[in-house]
Amino acid sequence: MTCSSGNELPAINRARLMADLETLATFTEPGTPGTTRRFPSAAYMSGRAWLRERMEAAGLRTSIDAGGNLFAMLPGEHELPPLVAGSHTDSVMGGGRYDGALGVLGALEVARCLAGSGIRLHHPLLVADFLAEEANDFGVSCVGSRSLAYGLAPEWLDRSIAGQTLGQALAAMGGNPAGVTAPLLAPGAFAACLELHIEQGPVLEAAGATLGAVSGIVGIRRGTFILSGRPDHAGTAPMALRHDALTAAAELILAVERCARAEPGAVGTVGRLALRPNQSNVVPGEVTLTAEIRHLEPAAIALVWNYVLEAAEAACAERGVTLQLDAHTDAEPAAPPAWLLELVYSVCHGLDPRALVLPSGAGHDTGHLAHLAPAAMIFVPSMGGRSHCPEEYTAPEHLCTGVEALMRAIIAVDRRLA
Ligand code: GLV
Numbered sequence: 001m002t003c004s005s006g007n008e009l010p011a012i013n014r015a016r017l018m019a020d021l022e023t024l025a026t027f028t029e030p031g032t033p034g035t036t037r038r039f040p041s042a043a044y045m046s047g048r049a050w051l052r053e054r055m056e057a058a059g060l061r062t063s064i065d066a067g068g069n070l071f072a073m074l075p076g077e078h079e080l081p082p083l084v085a086g087s088h089t090d091s092v093m094g095g096g097r098y099d100g101a102l103g104v105l106g107a108l109e110v111a112r113c114l115a116g117s118g119i120r121l122h123h124p125l126l127v128a129d130f131l132a133e134e135a136n137d138f139g140v141s142c143v144g145s146r147s148l149a150y151g152l153a154p155e156w157l158d159r160s161i162a163g164q165t166l167g168q169a170l171a172a173m174g175g176n177p178a179g180v181t182a183p184l185l186a187p188g189a190f191a192a193c194l195e196l197h198i199e200q201g202p203v204l205e206a207a208g209a210t211l212g213a214v215s216g217i218v219g220i221r222r223g224t225f226i227l228s229g230r231p232d233h234a235g236t237a238p239m240a241l242r243h244d245a246l247t248a249a250a251e252l253i254l255a256v257e258r259c260a261r262a263e264p265g266a267v268g269t270v271g272r273l274a275l276r277p278n279q280s281n282v283v284p285g286e287v288t289l290t291a292e293i294r295h296l297e298p299a300a301i302a303l304v305w306n307y308v309l310e311a312a313e314a315a316c317a318e319r320g321v322t323l324q325l326d327a328h329t330d331a332e333p334a335a336p337p338a339w340l341l342e343l344v345y346s347v348c349h350g351l352d353p354r355a356l357v358l359p360s361g362a363g364h365d366t367g368h369l370a371h372l373a374p375a376a377m378i379f380v381p382s383m384g385g386r387s388h389c390p391e392e393y394t395a396p397e398h399l400c401t402g403v404e405a406l407m408r409a410i411i412a413v414d415r416r417l418a
């Protein structure tokens with residue numbers, strides 16, 4: 001079965017695309033809900049090994065760089081910087097099967113179609129599986145694309161989870177931690193970057209649109225807070241004398257909600273929390289939580305973040321709880337240059353007159369790649385706007401239309417930059 005395509009363009013092989021998406025979804029951590037392929041789990045590693053075989057079976061030359069990024073190269077006609085198309089194959093705990101996977105397997109499908117057609121790009125095409133895009137317990141998201149554009153701070157590489165440092169986890173995925181403390185690439189190393197992704201929100205579906213050109217990607221500030229109080233007997237410690245880390249944390253969490261609600265366009269979340277000793281008859285002695293604020297404007301992120309810090313410091317001081325903030329990480333907001341957004345929109349509009357231009361509330365590797373090259377994204381609808389959950393779903397015809405749009409955008413950018 002194939003999707004429709006323009007006269008001279010090869011047809012996307014829908015059955016092959018869907019089979020690849022289904023096979024990748026079988027690589028999931030045992031005993032977890034939905035699709036769970038977290039960095040640096042065995043399921044993630046085996047999924048990538050399978051992906052590399054698929055790339056090589058398509059006749060593409062593969063490599064893994066120091067940042068653990070997996071690339072597959074389709075040669076171009078000229079010695080030019082490559083066009084890059086890709087996304088990520090890691091997932092959140094209990095995620096869906098399309099977040100990231102579509103962008104990687106869709107780009108592979110485009111490379112296969114082009115390789116089997118008479119069309120030869122001027123630029124080489126690099127199909128990319130960027131390492132560890134999702135937030136992880138090391139507190140560093142987009143490990144691979146950050147390494148390419150900015151490098152990783154040495155203290156991040158030393159952070160340890162369950163006896164393994166981020167540097168060791170990177171090495172286990174084929175990367176080289178010693179090589180990533182400086183940016184792996186300089187601006188201009190790529191001709192342009194394109195990422196196909198599910199929208200993960202409700203906008204396209206509500207408008208009856210099957211495609212979207214992404215106008216901007218939110219910036220994200222994310223930090224881990226440790227609130228240290230004192231564990232005491234829950235029956236004998238008088239209320240006025242307690243140092244309850246969890247009630248202070250509750251105020252911090254509500255401050256995130258209140259401050260983000262007060263700033264138009266901002267969202268704020270505390271999605272991860274652990275408390276000790278976590279025992280019903282002991283006053284909580286220590287809470288570790290991760291808070292994040294997102295917005296399209298860096299100044300708005302800083303404003304909300306500072307309000308949250310003030311509120312958290314006050315809540316802790318009132319209870320004699322100490323507040324420690326592990327160095328936060330920032331992902332800068334990013335937007336494609338006007339010419340590239342226009343090109344992507346015109347490709348989308350050519351396939352669906354209802355196509356929209358819309359911003360992304362999710363973070364993406366493209367946000368970091370935008371530091372290196374003109375970078376843009378194409379969205380397809382998410383049913384019910386659901387994502388980061390097992391219910392995540394996009395209809396096969398929409399997945400296929402997205403890959404068609406990606407192929408057309410790659411060809412149009414290649415011609416434009418040649
Ligand atoms: C990535 O999925 C993010 O937006 O956190």
Ligand code: MN
Pocket residue numbers: 088099100133197364
């Ligand atoms: Mn994603």
Ligand code: MN
Pocket residue numbers: 092099134388
């Ligand atoms: Mn995600």
